[in-house]
Structures are given as structure tokens and as C-alpha cells.
Amino acid sequence: DVQMTQSPSSLSAYVGDRVTITCRASQSISTFLNWYQQKPGEAPKLLIYAASTLQSGVPSRFSGSGFGTDFTLTISGLQPEDFATYYCQQTFINPPLTFGGGTRVEIK
Amino acid sequence: QVQLVQSGAEVKKPGSSVRISCKASGGTFSDSAINWVRQAPGQGLEWMGDILPKLGSTSYAPKFLGRVTLTADGSPTAVYMELSSLKPEDTGVYFCATDQTGTPAQYDAFDVWGQGTLVTVSS
Numbered sequence: 001d002v003q004m005t006q007s008p009s010s011l012s013a014y015v016g017d018r019v020t021i022t023c024r025a026s027q028s029i030s031t032f033l034n035w036y037q038q039k040p041g042e043a044p045k046l047l048i049y050a051a052s053t054l055q056s057g058v059p060s061r062f063s064g065s066g067f068g069t070d071f072t073l074t075i076s077g078l079q080p081e082d083f084a085t086y087y088c089q090q091t092f093i094n095p096p097l098t099f100g101g102g103t104r105v106e107i108k
Numbered sequence: 109q110v111q112l113v114q115s116g117a118e119v120k121k122p123g124s125s126v127r128i129s130c131k132a133s134g135g136t137f138s139d140s141a142i143n144w145v146r147q148a149p150g151q152g153l154e155w156m157g158d159i160l161p162k163l164g165s166t167s168y169a170p171k172f173l174g175r176v177t178l179t180a181d182g183s184p185t186a187v188y189m190e191l192s193s194l195k196p197e198d199t200g201v202y203f204c205a206t207d208q209t210g211t212p213a214q215y216d217a218f219d220v221w222g223q224g225t226l227v228t229v230s231s
Binding site for chain 1 (some may be wrong): 143152153154155157167168169170171203205209211214216217218219221222223224
């Protein structure tokens, strides 16, 4: 299985801050990497797919980058509605698809 | 765009089985796979397996192999996830999800999710 390691596991930030979340794969996965946002009691929401493609309807303050084993999700100008948990997911090796452990973004 | 609607919450005894449905609302299942993802209370996301509804072909995570069965019926109009030999640690919310982004299948970008089904396993 491809292990996905996210860091940090949680962070506190102010509205307006630039936030970066990293995701590292245990082996190269090319650009087969997706990012999701999940709020309590809701299903996850797709933000970024193929490492850097913004999903339709997602604000442009979200961006993704990376290739191989190291990936980042950046939120440029954190908004109140962005406080949530973020997950990366690799789809290069299937089965199984695997998710990172999540990064909880909290208000400072 | 099709929406996914799941069946309601379940309470089960250890050792029993649970069957959850996922139906397409506002359309029919596309050629994309329907995936199942589990989330234990306060924990992360865990992929269980997927099914191509029109073909019935399945793929399972090794962790669940032998305990989970995915099926489709009708046109198909619904897919089902059955988990057997339930344990208290199977308690959680189970989601179905699919990729309707139009990207190549391997990207498996789940842009459409069901609302989730809470399964509680307790004696």
C-alpha cells in the first residue's frame, strides 16, 4: 500500500493567513493526488485533483502543487469558511486508494 | 449531475452484517465506479472498495477482503455495500462516492458523495 503522511496534523491560523499543508507519499505517485476539505457532519468536498487542477466552483485561493512523493495544498488568504479538516488521497496504486491522516485547520 | 442518496442509520450487534444502499438521484449511474469510504468517529477517511455498476466488477481494499461485498442491481439503479462479522470498531459513517469530473478514470477524483450512513455496532 502507498502510505500518505500529512503534516502538520493540526494548525491554528488567523483569517487572512497563508496556510500550507504538505502530503508525502511512501513511493512515487506521479500527479495522482487529490485534496479534499471536510467540515463536521458533512461529506468530504473535492478541492484539487491531479495534484494541481482546481475543481469547478472551488475558490482560487486554494492551490495545489507537487509531483512524485511531495505535494502541498496552499490556502492564500484563509477565510472563516475554510476552517475544516483537509485530506490528501493517492490514486496511483489501486487497490487500495489511500488517504492521508488529515490536517485540522483551526481559528487562532 | 447525479446525486447519491444512501440508506438510513443502522444499529447492529457484533457478529452480524449490515447492508447499505447508494442510489442515483436525478439520473443514472455513469460508467464511473462507485466507491465506499469509511470514517470512524473522530478519525480519518478509509477506502473500502469500488464497483463498476454496469459491469458489476469490484475491487476491494486488502483490509476488508472477505468481509465486504459490493453489488449492483436494477438498470443499475442502486449499489449495495454489505459488511459482515461486524465488530465495535466498525462503528462509523460509511460514504459512497464517485468521480463525475470527466478526468481519466485513474484520477478517481470523488466530486459526488452520498450523505453518509452511520453504522453503530454495539452489544
